Amino acid sequence: MTKAPIIVAEHLDKFFGDFQALSDVSLTVHQGERVVVCGPSGSGKSTLIRCFNGLESHDAGRLTVEGVELVPDSPKIRQLRQDVGMVFQQFNLFPHLSVLENLTIGPMKVRKLPKAEAEATARKYLDRVHIPEQAGKYPSQLSGGQQQRVAIARALCMEPRVMLFDEPTSALDPEMIGEVLDVMVELAGTGMTMVVVTHEMGFARKVADRMVFMEQGRIVEVAPPEKFFSAPESARAKLFLDQILEH
Amino acid sequence: MTLADTGRPAAPQRPWTAKRVLNARPVAVALYLVIVAAIVWASYAGAQRMGYNWQWYQVPKYFGSFTDDGFQPGEILFGLGATVLLSGLSFLLAVALGLLVALLRLSGLVVGRAVAVGYLELIRNIPLLVLLYLFYYVLGPIFGLDRWWASILTLAVFHAALISEILRAAINAVAQGQWEAASAIGMSRAQAYRWIILPQSVRFLLPPMTGEFIALIKSSAIVSVIAVAELTTIGRNIISDTFMSFEIWFTIAGVYLILTLVLSFGVSALERRLATRQ
Ligand SMILES: Nc1ncnc2c1ncn2[C@@H]1O[C@H](COP(=O)(O)OP(=O)(O)OP(=O)(O)O)[C@@H](O)[C@H]1O
Ligand SMILES: [Mg+2]
Numbered sequence: 001m002t003k004a005p006i007i008v009a010e011h012l013d014k015f016f017g018d019f020q021a022l023s024d025v026s027l028t029v030h031q032g033e034r035v036v037v038c039g040p041s042g043s044g045k046s047t048l049i050r051c052f053n054g055l056e057s058h059d060a061g062r063l064t065v066e067g068v069e070l071v072p073d074s075p076k077i078r079q080l081r082q083d084v085g086m087v088f089q090q091f092n093l094f095p096h097l098s099v100l101e102n103l104t105i106g107p108m109k110v111r112k113l114p115k116a117e118a119e120a121t122a123r124k125y126l127d128r129v130h131i132p133e134q135a136g137k138y139p140s141q142l143s144g145g146q147q148q149r150v151a152i153a154r155a156l157c158m159e160p161r162v163m164l165f166d167e168p169t170s171a172l173d174p175e176m177i178g179e180v181l182d183v184m185v186e187l188a189g190t191g192m193t194m195v196v197v198t199h200e201m202g203f204a205r206k207v208a209d210r211m212v213f214m215e216q217g218r219i220v221e222v223a224p225p226e227k228f229f230s231a232p233e234s235a236r237a238k239l240f241l242d243q244i245l246e247h
Numbered sequence: 248m249t250l251a252d253t254g255r256p257a258a259p260q261r262p263w264t265a266k267r268v269l270n271a272r273p274v275a276v277a278l279y280l281v282i283v284a285a286i287v288w289a290s291y292a293g294a295q296r297m298g299y300n301w302q303w304y305q306v307p308k309y310f311g312s313f314t315d316d317g318f319q320p321g322e323i324l325f326g327l328g329a330t331v332l333l334s335g336l337s338f339l340l341a342v343a344l345g346l347l348v349a350l351l352r353l354s355g356l357v358v359g360r361a362v363a364v365g366y367l368e369l370i371r372n373i374p375l376l377v378l379l380y381l382f383y384y385v386l387g388p389i390f391g392l393d394r395w396w397a398s399i400l401t402l403a404v405f406h407a408a409l410i411s412e413i414l415r416a417a418i419n420a421v422a423q424g425q426w427e428a429a430s431a432i433g434m435s436r437a438q439a440y441r442w443i444i445l446p447q448s449v450r451f452l453l454p455p456m457t458g459e460f461i462a463l464i465k466s467s468a469i470v471s472v473i474a475v476a477e478l479t480t481i482g483r484n485i486i487s488d489t490f491m492s493f494e495i496w497f498t499i500a501g502v503y504l505i506l507t508l509v510l511s512f513g514v515s516a517l518e519r520r521l522a523t524r525q
Contacts, residue, residue, distance in 0.1 A: 082433035092428035106432035
């Protein structure tokens with residue numbers, strides 16, 4: 001029962017100057033699938049998922065998202081980004097806007113929704129991330145965990161078909177990681193297609209359909225979590241798991 | 248009673264250094280007054296020696312007078328109004344032009360950068376007075392600019408150069424992540440500027456922009472050379488009628504000073520308001 005492919009990456013290369021950040025990366029993400037990407041620092045995880053919404057442009061290979069090919073600088077990228085939500089490590093909330101305005105600015109300015117409708121959607125998603133009472137505050141008045149949940153709600157307000165997460169919990173104090181992961185688990189429960197870069201292996205075990213392990217710009221291993229955690233094929237993945245499961 | 252009884256060690260006695268003495272409040276205030284008094288007295292004594300005939304009592308009527316019809320503003324107030332209008336319009340235009348130049352420089356277009364840099368270099372290397380003559384005597388007849396608009400354009404074009412640098416710095420001061428977050432929700436570059444980047448730049452902008460507005464107000468005095476009826480021109484006119492050059496120049500200087508101080512304090516208050524909100 002294979003579902004429709006949403007993200008299809010074929011043989012992607014990406015260079016920063018002379019440095020090759022991605023080499024020959026191929027990956028297909030299907031509708032409703034949850035893919036967790038892990039790997040050592042500098043292995044190209046962020047670069048890969050940033051390619052998926054055009055924040056980075058690939059130098060070679062082919063990348064299609066929802067059947068639309070991402071050509072660097074093509075005007076279609078903007079259209080596409082509305083369907084691909086992104087959550088950043090550093091939250092990147094808009095500090096000059098209240099929480100509610102953070103959520104409504106995209107729908108109002110990009111999707112041209114009327115204010116009342118945008119606010120209704122915003123409140124729905126604030127409920128979904130369990131902070132309806134913070135609507136009137138400014139981001140700087142919230143804890144890190146609350147800010148990241150607002151960032152998730154902001155992405156959801158665009159009603160995306162895929163959500164990308166780039167280490168959403170690694171800038172958080174340990175006691176706040178759980179509340180963000182809970183929201184992400186609930187989101188997975190709604191059938192959202194998700195690509196998550198994270199080192200939270202508990203989360204990966206719980207929600208991932210597939211684990212992707214990267215090193216030095218390559219995808220070294222793709223496996224279902226049960227197999228990946230118990231018997232990783234590559235020696236490198238094994239070493240990596242030993243290291244991060246140690247602490 | 249000895250110190251040991253109180254259980255507290257004595258504060259160490261700081262020596263009375265020269266700096267400490269000079270900075271003690273009463274000494275500082277007294278010194279300040281002495282210096283100001285010395286300057287005033289020296290000018291007054293100098294004027295006295297020249298046989299200058301002080302006529303301060305003549306000055307108030309140039310601010311305005313009370314008649315049966317109520318308060319009638321005098322020439323200085325009209326001049327002040329003209330200076331405020333001239334500076335205000337020039338500043339608005341300078342901000343618009345400066346923003347355009349800043350965006351061109353940040354656009355990543357080779358042509359845009361070249362135009363912006365060429366403009367900056369040109370303006371930086373032409374004296375303001377020559378620029379004014381260019382606008383009034385050369386571009387004026389060509390484009391039908393009167394002295395008022397020639398002045399506004401000169402001031403705007405001159406100050407837009409520095410303003411564009413201020414804007415560029417303020418735009419660059421906004422974190423890169425803000426651009427990414429704006430793009431990630433599908434905003435275009437223009438939308439990101441309008442809704443995300445520029446509003447956040449304001450807080451980096453206010454102090455240097457105030458400084459630039461004050462500089463513009465001061466340089467607006469230069470348009471008196473083409474007889475635009477602003478504060479400095481009015482001063483000159485009054486003097487040519489009355490020969491009270493000392494009183495009038497002190498007065499005109501005072502009016503500029505008050506105008507710029509009011510502006511600075513106003514903006515500081517605004518800044519504090521903005522700071523408490525975020
Ligand atoms: N804009 C850039 N310019 C130059 N080099 C870059 C740039 N972005 C990333 N790189 C390099 O590309 C490599 C991959 O970076 P990437 O951020 O994708 O790694 P990562 O797997 O996400 O690592 P981390 O776990 O530290 O976030 C790194 O060596 C990084 O230094
Ligand atoms: Mg990364």
